[in-house]
Amino acid sequence: MKELKEYVKALEDRPLTFEDEDLFVDREIELKKMAELDYYFEGKIIGVCGQRGIGKTTLFNFSRFPGKNKLIIKIIDRENKLSIISNIIGEIITYSKTKGYNEIEKMGKKLFTKIHVSKKEAVGISYIIEYKQTKEEKISLFNFLKSFKKFMDLLSKKERLVIVLDEIDKQKVDEILLLVDAIKDAFVSNSITLFVALPYEFYENFISSKTSSTETHNLENVFSYMFLLEPFSDDDVKRIISRRFPLSLIEEEALNKIVEFADGNPRKAITTLKEAGIIAEGKIRLSDVKGVISRYIRTWIKSTKLTQNELNVFRLIEDGRVADITQGVSKKLRKSRSVVYKYLKKFEEAGLLNLEGKNAELSRMGRLVKEVI
Ligand SMILES: Nc1ncnc2c1ncn2[C@@H]1O[C@H](COP(=O)(O)OP(=O)(O)OP(=O)(O)O)[C@@H](O)[C@H]1O
Numbered sequence: 553m554k555e556l557k558e559y560v561k562a563l564e565d566r567p568l569t570f571e572d573e574d575l576f577v578d579r580e581i582e583l584k585k586m587a588e589l590d591y592y593f594e595g596k597i598i599g600v601c602g603q604r605g606i607g608k609t610t611l612f613n614f615s616r617f618p619g620k621n622k623l624i625i626k627i628i629d630r631e632n633k634l635s636i637i638s639n640i641i642g643e644i645i646t647y648s649k650t651k652g653y654n655e656i657e658k659m660g661k662k663l664f665t666k667i668h669v670s671k672k673e674a675v676g677i678s679y680i681i682e683y684k685q686t687k688e689e690k691i692s693l694f695n696f697l698k699s700f701k702k703f704m705d706l707l708s709k710k711e712r713l714v715i716v717l718d719e720i721d722k723q724k725v726d727e728i729l730l731l732v733d734a735i736k737d738a739f740v741s742n743s744i745t746l747f748v749a750l751p752y753e754f755y756e757n758f759i760s761s762k763t764s765s766t767e768t769h770n771l772e773n774v775f776s777y778m779f780l781l782e783p784f785s786d787d788d789v790k791r792i793i794s795r796r797f798p799l800s801l802i803e804e805e806a807l808n809k810i811v812e813f814a815d816g817n818p819r820k821a822i823t824t825l826k827e828a829g830i831i832a833e834g835k836i837r838l839s840d841v842k843g844v845i846s847r848y849i850r851t852w853i854k855s856t857k858l859t860q861n862e863l864n865v866f867r868l869i870e871d872g873r874v875a876d877i878t879q880g881v882s883k884k885l886r887k888s889r890s891v892v893y894k895y896l897k898k899f900e901e902a903g904l905l906n907l908e909g910k911n912a913e914l915s916r917m918g919r920l921v922k923e924v925i
């Protein structure tokens with residue numbers, strides 16, 4: 553049997569593709585949902601939200617759309633706003649080349665040069681995203697978008713297609729939204745369905761825009777549906793680990809600790825396992841895992857900007873009725889109940905405590921934080 557070292561070395565955090573099917577832990581429901589969404593919202597734009605590392609890219613790689621092709625476009629050119637749309641057109645050109653769609657390839661190249669060659673026009677396009685065009689720029693933009701729409705319509709006539717925009721980093725999301733908003737007409741009038749990977753926050757924003765009457769953003773105008781990719785269950789996280797790593801080389805308690813910390817996020821599980829494996833000898837033990845996790849958590853606590861004083865209060869918090877907690881803590885600290893309640897609210901905001909009705913419960917992170925402070 554291979555040694556611990558070799559298994560740890562082989563642990564890698566990267567999106568899975570069909571070639572690593574043996575490592576893929578079923579996202580059966582989500583895969584089905586992707587195909588359903590394409591069916592019900594064909595030709596529309598759908599957001600796929602989820603924490604970093606929750607498995608968005610992997611899900612896209614494994615998604616199948618009956619009777620359709622799939623084109624995953626990675627937004628990797630992050631130089632400027634304009635480069636995002638060049639990125640999309642460039643990928644479609646490459647795709648058309650492999651398919652032998654000469655007409656589309658030619659048209660795409662023309663569009664491409666429109667972006668790059670004429671400076672004035674280029675400004676026009678980058679202004680899509682800023683909504684402050686002059687009249688002249690508006691016309692050039694209008695013309696560009698018309699050509700872009702023709703380009704997409706032509707593509708949709710060639711084949712039935714799903715396009716995925718992936719790898720959009722957080723800083724660029726606002727730009728992507730404005731861009732998608734500007735080019736949405738090129739998608740909505742034909743049968744090409746567009747999936748866009750988005751950070752988790754967009755899900756909350758989308759839902760809140762549905763319940764509030766004052767519109768603060770135009771998510772609803774752009775996206776027909778917002779799909780939230782949920783964290784994995786603990787059992788699935790265990791399965792993800794066991795497909796990559798022999799469980800005989802990790803203590804059960806150590807494994808459980810990793811699962812607890814990962815909280816459904818496979819990237820967190822894999823990277824913690826790897827780090828613990830690096831410092832472990834012979835077998836990964838609970839103490840190895842605790843060492844790694846406490847370092848992560850200490851760093852995380854710093855990022856929450858909770859003061860030492862607040863952390864001292866947090867130490868006293870246990871699951872229970874809110875009324876009992878505030879009473880108990882206020883006695884101990886000689887502070888008024890309303891002050892203690894404000895602390896609770898703060899802990900809730902930091903993700904350490906869940907306040908539900910009359911009850912308070914430490915979150916997983918809250919429990920882990922209590923172990924290290
Ligand atoms: N269904 C799955 N089965 C097994 N491992 C998975 C699965 N989904 C994701 N992973 C693993 O989890 C990690 C994160 O996956 P992935 O890169 O797909 O997430 P992501 O949400 O696209 O991340 P990012 O926000 O960085 O784009 C990878 O190491 C990947 O191999």
Ligand SMILES: [Mg+2]
Nearest residue numbers: 608609610719
């Ligand atoms: Mg990804």
